[in-house]
Each structure stands twice: as C-alpha cells, then as structure tokens.
Amino acid sequence: MTGVANSTRASAPALMPRPAAIVVNGLLAGLAVVALFPLLWMLSVSFMAPGASSVYPPQLLPHEPTLDNYRELFARVGVGRYLANSLLVAVAATALSLFFNVTAGYAFAKLRFAGRDRIFRLMLGALVIPGQVAMVPLFLLLKQLGLVNSYGGVIVPAMASIFGIFLVRQYALSIPDDLLEAARIDGASEWRIFAMVVVPLLKPIVVTLAVFTLLGTWNDFMWPLIVLTDKELYTLPVALAGLSREHVQDNELMMAGSVLTILPVLVVFLVLQRYYIQGLMTGGVKG
Amino acid sequence: MAARPRRIGAVKARGAGWWFAAPALCVIAVFFVLPVLAALAMSLTDFDIYALADLSALRIVGLRNYAELLQRPLFWQALGNTLYFVAAGVPLSLALSLGAALLLNSRFARLQPFFRTALFAPVVTTVVAVAVIWRYLLGTRYGVLNYALGALGIPEIDWLGDPRFAMPAIILFAVWKNFGYNMIILLAGLQKIPGDLYEAARIDGASAFAQFRFVTLPMLTPILTIVGILTVAGYFQLFAEPYVMTQGGPLQSTVSVLYFMYEEGFKWWNLGNASAVAFLLFLLIFAVTLVQMRVARRAPGWQ
Numbered sequence: 331m332t333g334v335a336n337s338t339r340a341s342a343p344a345l346m347p348r349p350a351a352i353v354v355n356g357l358l359a360g361l362a363v364v365a366l367f368p369l370l371w372m373l374s375v376s377f378m379a380p381g382a383s384s385v386y387p388p389q390l391l392p393h394e395p396t397l398d399n400y401r402e403l404f405a406r407v408g409v410g411r412y413l414a415n416s417l418l419v420a421v422a423a424t425a426l427s428l429f430f431n432v433t434a435g436y437a438f439a440k441l442r443f444a445g446r447d448r449i450f451r452l453m454l455g456a457l458v459i460p461g462q463v464a465m466v467p468l469f470l471l472l473k474q475l476g477l478v479n480s481y482g483g484v485i486v487p488a489m490a491s492i493f494g495i496f497l498v499r500q501y502a503l504s505i506p507d508d509l510l511e512a513a514r515i516d517g518a519s520e521w522r523i524f525a526m527v528v529v530p531l532l533k534p535i536v537v538t539l540a541v542f543t544l545l546g547t548w549n550d551f552m553w554p555l556i557v558l559t560d561k562e563l564y565t566l567p568v569a570l571a572g573l574s575r576e577h578v579q580d581n582e583l584m585m586a587g588s589v590l591t592i593l594p595v596l597v598v599f600l601v602l603q604r605y606y607i608q609g610l611m612t613g614g615v616k617g
Numbered sequence: 618m619a620a621r622p623r624r625i626g627a628v629k630a631r632g633a634g635w636w637f638a639a640p641a642l643c644v645i646a647v648f649f650v651l652p653v654l655a656a657l658a659m660s661l662t663d664f665d666i667y668a669l670a671d672l673s674a675l676r677i678v679g680l681r682n683y684a685e686l687l688q689r690p691l692f693w694q695a696l697g698n699t700l701y702f703v704a705a706g707v708p709l710s711l712a713l714s715l716g717a718a719l720l721l722n723s724r725f726a727r728l729q730p731f732f733r734t735a736l737f738a739p740v741v742t743t744v745v746a747v748a749v750i751w752r753y754l755l756g757t758r759y760g761v762l763n764y765a766l767g768a769l770g771i772p773e774i775d776w777l778g779d780p781r782f783a784m785p786a787i788i789l790f791a792v793w794k795n796f797g798y799n800m801i802i803l804l805a806g807l808q809k810i811p812g813d814l815y816e817a818a819r820i821d822g823a824s825a826f827a828q829f830r831f832v833t834l835p836m837l838t839p840i841l842t843i844v845g846i847l848t849v850a851g852y853f854q855l856f857a858e859p860y861v862m863t864q865g866g867p868l869q870s871t872v873s874v875l876y877f878m879y880e881e882g883f884k885w886w887n888l889g890n891a892s893a894v895a896f897l898l899f900l901l902i903f904a905v906t907l908v909q910m911r912v913a914r915r916a917p918g919w920q
Binding site: 350351354355357358359361362364365366367368369371372375383384385386387388429430431433434436437438441442443444446449453456458459460461462463464465466467468469470471486487489490491492495520521524545548549551552555556566567568570571574575581584585587588591592595596599600603606607610611 | 633634635636637638640641642644645647648649650651652653655656659669717720721723725726727728731732733734735736737738739741742743744745746747749750751752753754758759760761764793797798801802805850853854856857860861864875878879882883888891892895896898899902903906
C-alpha cells in the first residue's frame with residue numbers, strides 16, 4: 331500500500347509517505363478507541379458483580395464474570411416486557427410506514443395528479459419544522475382519539491414521514507417510464523404494476539427506509555416518554571431512563587440494561603449497514 | 618397509434634396517483650400539519666390543566682404567554698444553555714466529522730471499512746442508553762475519564778455536579794455520539810471531488826494544506842452548508858441528554874429549551890405556555906437557518 335502511494339506521489343519526497351501513514355492510521359485508531367471504548371466498557375461492566383465497577387483504579391474487565399445483572403433485569407425489573415413493547419412498536423411502525431411512504435414516494439416520482447409538484451414543494455419546506463412543535467396539540471389530539479397511553483399513540487404519528495417519502499421519491503425517479511407504460515398497455519392495473527414491477531425495483535431503498543425507521547422508532551425517547559404513562563407500556567429507552575433515576579448506584583445493572591437496549595439496533599445496523607450508509611449518502615441528509 | 622394507449626395510461630395513472638399519495642398525505646396532514654397549526658393557536662390561549670378537564674375554561678390571551686415567557690429567568694437560562702450547546706457543540710462536531718472524513722479518505726488509511734463502521738457505531742446507539750453509560754464514565758470518584766485525566770496530572774472534576782462543567786460534559790457526549798453521521802456524508806462529498814483537481818494543484822506545487830484550502834474546502838462548501846444547517850437544527854433540539862444525565866441541573870445549568878418545554882407542558886400541564894416555547898424555538902431555528910444560508914452564499918464554491 332505505501333509502495334503504491336510512493337510511486338504515484340511523484341512530487342513528494344520519497345520518505346514522506348511512511349510517517350504520514352503512521353500519523354493517519356494512528357489517528358484513526360485513536361478515534362476508533364474513543365468511539366468504541368464506552369460501548370465495550372458497558373459490555374464488560376454488565377458482567378461484573380454488583381459494586382465491582384465502583385473501585386479505584388477503574389476495572390476494565392470483570393474478575394468473576396456473571397450473568398446476575400441480566401437475571402435480575404428479567405426476573406425482578408421485568409425488562410422482558412419493555413423489550414417486547416419496544417419490538418412491537420418498532421416493527422409495527424416500520425411495517426406501516428413502509429406501506430405509506432413507498433406508495434406516496436412512488437406517486438410523487440412517477441404518477442401525475444393535481445397539485446403534485448406544489449404539495450411536494452410544501453412538504454420540502456415543512457422539513458425545517460422541528461417535530462416538537464407539534465407535540466402538545468398532537469398529545470391532545472391523540473387523547474381525543476383514545477390513543478394516549480397505548481401502543482397506537484407511539485405508532486400512529488410515525489406511520490408516514492416527509493423524509494421517507496422524499497427518500498423513496500428520489501430513488502423512484504430512476505424507474506424508466508417505458509417499463510410502466512408497457513405494463514399499462516398490457517392492461518395491468520396501477521396497483522398490480524406497483525406490486526409486480528415497482529416494488530421489486532425499489533427493493534434497495536425499501537430496505538434502507540426500513541432500517542432507518544426501525545432504528546429511529548427503537549431509539550426514540552421524547553415522544554414515547556410523553557404519550558406512555560403506564561409502566562406496563564414503556565419502551566426500553568423510557569424504562570431505562572426511569573430505572574437510571576431510581577438505581578443511580580447500580581452501575582452494573584444499568585449497564586446490562588443499556589446492553590439490552592443498544593445491542594439489537596447495533597446488530598441490525600451491522601448486518602444491514604450497506605443499505606443504511608447508502609441511504610445516508612444518496613437520500614441526503616436527514617435521519 | 619402509439620399515442621392512444623399512452624394517453625389512456627396517463628389518464629388511469631392520474632386517478633391512481635391520488636390513491637397512492639393520499640394515505641401518507643392524510644397521516645401527515647392530521648398528525649403533523651394540523652398539530653403545528655394548532656400549536657400556534659394554542660400558544661395564544663391559557664390552556665392549562667383546567668382546560669384539559671373542561672374546554673370551556675379556555676380563554677384567548679393573545680400574546681400574553683410570549684410576554685410572560687420573556688420575563689421568566691428560567692426561560693432565558695434555558696435559551697442561554699441551548700445557545701451555548703449549539704455554539705460550542707456544532708463547530709466541535711463538524712470539525713471532528715471533517716477531520717475523521719479526511720483521515721478515512723486519505724490514501725494512507727488502512728482498514729477503511731472497519732474504521733468507518735467503528736466511528737459510525739455511536740450514531741446508531743440509543744441516546745438514553747449511551748447517556749447512562751457516560752454518566753458513569755464521567756463519575757467523579759470512579760469515572761474512567763477522571764482516571765485518565767488524573768494520569769495527566771489533572772485533578773478530579775465533578776463533571777455532572779459542577780455547574781461550570783455539566784454543559785461541557787454534555788457537549789463532549791453529544792459530539793462523541795453524533796460526529797459519525799456527518800462524517801459519512803462528508804466522506805461521500807470528498808469521494809466525489811475529481812482526482813485531477815488535486816493532480817493539477819500538485820503540479821503547481823501546492824502543499825497539502827494549500828490543496829485542502831483551495832481544492833477540498835471550496836468543493837465541499839455546498840455539502841458543508843447543508844450539513845451545518847441540519848446539525849444546528851438538530852443541536853437546538855437538545856433534550857434526552859440533560860434528561861438522563863443531569864435532570865437539568867446542577868443549578869439549572871443544563872436546562873435546554875425543549876427540557877423547559879417538556880416540564881412546562883407535561884409536568885405542569887401549562888400547555889398554552891409550552892406551545893409558545895415550542896414556537897419560539899422553531900422561529901429561532903428558522904432565523905439561524907436563514908442566516909447560515911446567507912453566509913454560505915457568499916462563500917467561494919457555492920453554485
């Protein structure tokens with residue numbers, strides 16, 4: 331590698347690349363340590379016995395690794411319930427939002443209807459409005475609909491998003507019109523064309539959108555905190571925030587709780603990161 | 618001949634277009650547009666816990682909520698804290714994102730996929746969970762950060778208990794959590810810069826710094842502008858970090874505007890007031906965005 335760099339850099343002194351390579355890779359390694367250390371520390375402490383992490387100097391690895399913290403979380407704290415709540419809310423919101431955003435994104439890219447371009451411009455403008463502006467009236471609206479303190483209260487507002495529609499539209503613009511025309515001439519209905527022709531072509535962006543929505547709803551905090559009042563319905567982040575206020579001294583228990591919250595999203599990201607990063611790079615820039 | 622079926626297709630598609638777009642548009646209209654408009658209306662009322670029980674208790678008070686907010690020290694404190702967080706956090710975050718992107722894009726960098734994933738990992742984690750981790754890392758007695766600083770001869774710092782250090786601690790945390798996001802976008806921008814521009818600069822004898830200053834930076838200006846605008850808007854929405862790490866303390870040094878709105882609205886149920894806070898935050902973000910666009914348009918490299 332340095333050899334190649336050496337030969338292409340004609341104007342640089344011959345000795346330059348080596349120190350440069352050391353500096354670049356050293357800095358990258360340093361950044362990687364900073365980025366990963368808190369996560370590895372969390373994992374390690376979650377296997378420590380209660381109190382074992384509150385020592386000086388700090389211990390990096392458990393002396394006698396134990397699963398007690400996880401047992402305690404499931405048996406006494408009831409974290410299984412929160413895990414199930416989070417999973418249900420995230421999967422339901424993702425499935426619904428895929429249907430709503432993909433159909434609309436396709437329509438804005440490839441179908442003509444009255445006011446299409448004006449509505450699209452308005453939606454892009456509305457991207458600058460932070461979601462929190464809507465929260466107070468949204469709470470009252472959901473209260474009227476009987477959705478406060480229910481899974482529906484978390485899922486329903488997440489069913490469609492301007493960003494999701496935008497992401498799908500940008501991708502769907504590349505579908506050739508001739509393909510759709512050919513299917514129409516064959517007498518296929520619009521829904522059939524959507525299901526048989528469009529969706530298979532949109533598969534990569536559908537996966538991207540699914541990962542974005544899944545991670546977004548799983549990690550979301552402020553809205554579930556507002557709309558869920560009953561402990562039985564808490565999602566993991568809301569439950570964890572509450573627990574961390576009650577159990578300030580129980581480092582090891584809280585780290586096990588953090589592992590359970592973070593690990594699922596980290597695994598989904600690692601498996602599907604190609605789609606996630608591609609979505610970030612193409613769809614532009616909002617998550 | 619060929620035009621005929623085409624037109625039939627277009628007509629069919631015209632009707633179908635609405636059916637495809639309508640479900641999502643209805644959701645956005647009912648659960649986003651309507652509440653935003655309602656927030657403006659509510660901010661002109663004295664909507665509180667009594668009105669929550671019985672709407673006839675509701676009165677229109679004009680701009681009184683806004684006038685009262687501007688007289689409350691805690692609101693100004695929350696505003697000041699948030700501006701501090703944005704003014705220090707965004708430049709730090711962007712600088713680190715750009716630095717990391719340049720390193721990843723360097724032709725000396727090895728193991729790029731690993732480093733890219735590692736630096737990006739904090740972005741996908743749950744804010745609440747990593748904030749809990751950091752609360753312990755920042756601990757005064759047993760915290761790893763103080764231990765590391767101690768090795769450098771720096772005395773113990775009560776990161777989350779000292780009003781001077783609580784906000785810097787939250788800024789450090791936020792930068793750690795977020796820099797990977799912009800890093801990926803800037804990396805994509807760097808990879809799109811044509812190699813012959815650097816080649817030409819090198820032939821002209823430009824140093825590495827000159828290449829960065831006169832090729833990389835101008836070529837990145839449009840993307841830096843967008844990234845800057847979105848990051849500022851995001852950092853203005855500070856909430857979960859103080860909620861988990863400091864509960865707004867110590868001495869309210871980490872109460873953010875959204876934290877204030879949350880307590881006002883959903884702890885004390887002053888929903889009219891909370892709506893006014895939310896609207897002021899929106900106006901602030903909007904104004905800052907406009908200023909950023911103005912500034913960016915004057916910078917070199919903007920098409």
